[in-house]
Structure formats: C-alpha cells, structure tokens
Amino acid sequence: MGMTKYDRLLYILNLLRTRRNLNAARLALECGVTERSIYRDIISLSEANVPIYFDNGYKLASDNFLPPLNLDFEEYSCLKMAIESTPLQKTGTYTKTLKRIRAKIEAGLSDIVREKKKTAVESTYIDIAVSLERERAELYYGLIEEAVRNLTCLQIDYDSIQSGRTTRVVEPYFIVFRGRAFYFVAYCRSRQDFRTFRMDRVLAVTPLREKFRPKQGITAQSYFEGSWEVYSGESLTVVVEFTGAAARVIASGTHHVGERVEPLKGGLVRYTVTVRGLEEIRRWLLGFGPEALVVSPSRLRESIGQISRETAARYVVTEGE
Numbered sequence: 001m002g003m004t005k006y007d008r009l010l011y012i013l014n015l016l017r018t019r020r021n022l023n024a025a026r027l028a029l030e031c032g033v034t035e036r037s038i039y040r041d042i043i044s045l046s047e048a049n050v051p052i053y054f055d056n057g058y059k060l061a062s063d064n065f066l067p068p069l070n071l072d073f074e075e076y077s078c079l080k081m082a083i084e085s086t087p088l089q090k091t092g093t094y095t096k097t098l099k100r101i102r103a104k105i106e107a108g109l110s111d112i113v114r115e116k117k118k119t120a121v122e123s124t125y126i127d128i129a130v131s132l133e134r135e136r137a138e139l140y141y142g143l144i145e146e147a148v149r150n151l152t153c154l155q156i157d158y159d160s161i162q163s164g165r166t167t168r169v170v171e172p173y174f175i176v177f178r179g180r181a182f183y184f185v186a187y188c189r190s191r192q193d194f195r196t197f198r199m200d201r202v203l204a205v206t207p208l209r210e211k212f213r214p215k216q217g218i219t220a221q222s223y224f225e226g227s228w229e230v231y232s233g234e235s236l237t238v239v240v241e242f243t244g245a246a247a248r249v250i251a252s253g254t255h256h257v258g259e260r261v262e263p264l265k266g267g268l269v270r271y272t273v274t275v276r277g278l279e280e281i282r283r284w285l286l287g288f289g290p291e292a293l294v295v296s297p298s299r300l301r302e303s304i305g306q307i308s309r310e311t312a313a314r315y316v317v318t319e320g321e
Helices: 005-016 026-031 036-047 071-086 096-106 111-119 132-150 220-224 244-252 279-286 298-315
Strands: 052-054 059-060 152-160 163-179 180-189 193-198 201-213 235-242 261-262 270-276 292-294
Touching: 005 036, 005 052, 005 096, 026 036, 026 052, 036 052, 036 132, 059 220, 071 096, 071 111, 096 180, 132 152, 132 180, 132 201, 163 193, 163 220, 235 244, 244 261, 244 270, 270 279, 279 298, 292 298
Parallel strands: none
Antiparallel strands: 052 059, 052 163, 152 163, 152 201, 163 180, 180 193, 235 270, 235 292, 261 270
C-alpha cells in the first residue's frame, strides 16, 4: 500500500530539505505516484503557506515551516483546516484515509498544543472547488516546469486583465505560489521586459525548440523582494495613519515582511512600509475606507482620493429615491 497523502506531503518536505534540483518527475518516482499527483501536492503545500518555488528544481524559500512531529498550534490548525477543506471529503474513496491522517496528527501533538486546542475556536471549513481554471493550470504546469528546467521558450495564449487575450513568446524563469495562486515569471519578448503570468489565465501553451540564455541575477527571492504581493515596480516608502477598528487590525497582525507599526496618541497607528509598485497596496488600503489616511507618497494619496470621490459620486442619492 502506498503512502497516505499526509505522509507523502511530509516526505516531500523532507526531500526538499535535503536534496537539490528535484523536479515533478523525480518526486513522483520517489513517492510512487503520478506527476499530476505531485503538482496537486505542491499546490496543497503552497496553500498551507509552505514557501515552495520552482527554479531548476523545487526549492524552499525558507526553512521556517512545518517541522515533522513538532507542530505548533498555528501549524496544527492550518493543516487540520486544509485536510477538512479538501475536495476529497466529498468522495467516499478517501474517507478512511483522511480519518487516519487526522488521527496521526492528533496523536503527534505536544501537551502545549493540546492545552491550547481545548480553548481555541474551531477553524473554519473552507469549501475548495476544483474549478476549470485550476484544472487548466494543472494541465499546463508540467509544460511550463519543463521549459523552466530546460531553458526553452514557450508560446502562450494569455488572458491579460488589462490587454485581453494575447499570443506571445516568453522565456520562463521560475514558478511560484503567491497571493493564493500559482504564477510563473518570464521574459516577454513582446513587452521586452519581465512579466508575472498567473497560471490559471494561461489559455494555451506551445513548447518551442528554441533555447534561451537566462539573464543573471533573476531569482524568485530578488524578483519579489519588496513587492506587496505579486506585482513589482518602483520602490517607494508608504506611510499611512490608521484609526478606529482599522488601527486595531493593523496593530494585531503582520501584513508585510518589511512593515513598521508605531502606536500614536488617541488610538492612532502609523504604518510605514517600503514596497515595489503601488497598485496592490492601494487596493488593500481602499478596503479600510476612511479609517486609512495616506500621509505619503503624494501620488498614492491623490490616487486614493480620486477613486474615493468617483465612488462617492456614483452613490449619490437623488431626490425621491
């Protein structure tokens, strides 16, 4: 009998810790499963915030993740929620396997985690649907991985939010999971610059025989360093003052690796962070409404002000309504 999925995920983590340049084919051979199963395992690990990326083999961006047989409470909660949210719960095939996995997790908890578990609120079940977009991402994942490994060009049909469907030739560098989705970073010959492509927006992939010579200094760590989430751009320092409930939200958690949070008088909080590109942090700040006041840079402040005025104008109540 083969490994359970839980055992296989731990085995994959240990392999990535101790061995270099493992691709999906090699992991599949080691685990005795198909490459498609490995792609799904990588997705499961990434959705549990294990920092995996592909660059001439799968790698861990950090070693600060789930240690075998030594789960802390947050790791236990995350893994438990991932198992209870899996689409496999909806089939009868894996019911007994999932029960065994949960039993192994519970049996391996430390006394500290057991005590905290007694008083904690139960994790929320997340119903993860296997969408057509995710199936399409799985379909092309192997082709893109092979192109990254062999330094070969791809022709892709891509559904861009800004420019719609386009066909372009790209030079793929690495695959990474960020912001709840898989992306691959490639040099786009049409744009003559590096672009970040969301995997489930790829409509078609055609491998080309042409090889490319990679540019030096482009890695997953350096490419996304300072980004708010996915996009990149000019490096700018953002200063925001939060009030009310927003101030409490900001003070109670971490939102970016480079942030600095400073309590002020009257319950205010000053938030300072240096990011590359303003689009994503602007969307984040708009979610706080009037409880977030941008101090600098001025163009971010003006942009949010303009969006707020235009939004307010659309919601003006006319007489008689």
